Amino acid sequence: MSSLINGRKPSEIYKAQALLYKHIYAFIDSMSLKWTVEMNIPNIIHNHGKPISLSNLLSILKVPSSKCGNVQRIMRYLAHNGFFEIIKTQEFENDEEAYALTVASELLVKGSELCLAPMVECVLDPTLSGSYHEMKKWIYEEDLTLFGVTLGAGFWDFLEKNPGYNKSFNEAMASDSKMINLALRDCDFVFEGLESIVDVGGGTGTTAKIICERFPKLKCVVFDRPQVVENLTDQSDNLTYVGGDMFQSIPNGDSVLLKWILHNWIDKDCIRILKKCKEAVTSDGKKGKVIIIDMVINEKKDENQITQVKLLMDVNMASLNGKERNEDEWKKLFKEAGFQDYKISPLTGYLSLIEIYP
Numbered sequence: 001m002s003s004l005i006n007g008r009k010p011s012e013i014y015k016a017q018a019l020l021y022k023h024i025y026a027f028i029d030s031m032s033l034k035w036t037v038e039m040n041i042p043n044i045i046h047n048h049g050k051p052i053s054l055s056n057l058l059s060i061l062k063v064p065s066s067k068c069g070n071v072q073r074i075m076r077y078l079a080h081n082g083f084f085e086i087i088k089t090q091e092f093e094n095d096e097e098a099y100a101l102t103v104a105s106e107l108l109v110k111g112s113e114l115c116l117a118p119m120v121e122c123v124l125d126p127t128l129s130g131s132y133h134e135m136k137k138w139i140y141e142e143d144l145t146l147f148g149v150t151l152g153a154g155f156w157d158f159l160e161k162n163p164g165y166n167k168s169f170n171e172a173m174a175s176d177s178k179m180i181n182l183a184l185r186d187c188d189f190v191f192e193g194l195e196s197i198v199d200v201g202g203g204t205g206t207t208a209k210i211i212c213e214r215f216p217k218l219k220c221v222v223f224d225r226p227q228v229v230e231n232l233t234d235q236s237d238n239l240t241y242v243g244g245d246m247f248q249s250i251p252n253g254d255s256v257l258l259k260w261i262l263h264n265w266i267d268k269d270c271i272r273i274l275k276k277c278k279e280a281v282t283s284d285g286k287k288g289k290v291i292i293i294d295m296v297i298n299e300k301k302d303e304n305q306i307t308q309v310k311l312l313m314d315v316n317m318a319s320l321n322g323k324e325r326n327e328d329e330w331k332k333l334f335k336e337a338g339f340q341d342y343k344i345s346p347l348t349g350y351l352s353l354i355e356i357y358p
């Protein structure tokens, strides 16, 4: 039997070391993804219409010969992680390998219906992602968010003063909202019978447009900070934009949508927002509802990988002073904001749809 070190078996220690290395170098996962998007590789493969050989890819990318091996190695790593498929066929000279898109890299093809490339570009911007070097400082700064420590302002104020970042963030959010198109197919029951909906913090209107298209009789108002909605020109009969502050007042309607809003805020602020929503859906004696699209952490029920994404997002939300919540935490918010009842339905892999009733 092999000897123990501090009571641990060598095999256990080797496994722990592999785990550590995986996490030490996890930033290379993010950066290779950013590289793929910057190099436009998903579009190149997509335009090729079939798996592309390494030499063909290298020639389109005009890679200097000294760097060809590096491209091949990054592609091999990305393929190992599920972003490309390596195809070995006789079709190419010297049994050269070729690359095909996978479901994950199809989501990075710019110009396609569902494209998350803007999310990659926004999140991995050096200034924003670099903020995570200051996590320790952030913990000891009593009143600052992580972005507050590094950007010198709250995230929303920072966006207001930096139009380039504002645009990049709005595009990232809009790209994610397109995924909702898929999910809403099974959620028609939530919107049926409603006359109006106010999408609070609705960004540039991606979600609202999807809802308007699906329910042409439903009147949609996109409500967001003035600088987000001020230059949007695609109003229509059933889609309008209103600028304002959700902590002050929210336009009336028989329903309010809060998609990816409450996870940005601490409990106290969520309760303030929810109270304003309650006022908006109970105006004129109506008894409407508030529809929340956000995550519900459920470590017992969810697969480990889904919990991994939810907990990762929870730490990510700390950068804005927000958090992801489990059902008990949600329930507490609803009660404190004066809502009587709620219903949670699954929406996508990790998002849930919560209806709350005044």
Ligand SMILES: C[S@@+](CC[C@H](N)C(=O)[O-])C[C@H]1O[C@@H](n2cnc3c(N)ncnc32)[C@H](O)[C@@H]1O
Binding pocket: 156, 173, 174, 176, 177, 200, 201, 202, 203, 204, 207, 223, 224, 225, 228, 244, 245, 246, 247, 258, 259, 260, 261, 264
């Ligand atoms: C995470 S984004 C979500 C955008 C959109 N609902 C979506 O799912 O793509 C949060 C949104 O809240 C908006 N927001 C932040 N503070 C706000 C305020 N005080 N009043 C209105 N909207 C606000 C931001 O401008 C941003 O568009």
Ligand SMILES: O=c1cc(-c2ccc(O)c(O)c2)oc2c(O)c(O)ccc12
Binding pocket: 122, 123, 124, 125, 128, 129, 260, 261, 263, 264, 316, 319, 320
């Ligand atoms: O996916 C998101 C990403 C970010 C975000 C942006 C830049 C970063 O560098 C970062 O670490 C996080 O912010 C979000 C958000 O605020 C939401 O409400 C919902 C989703 C996201």
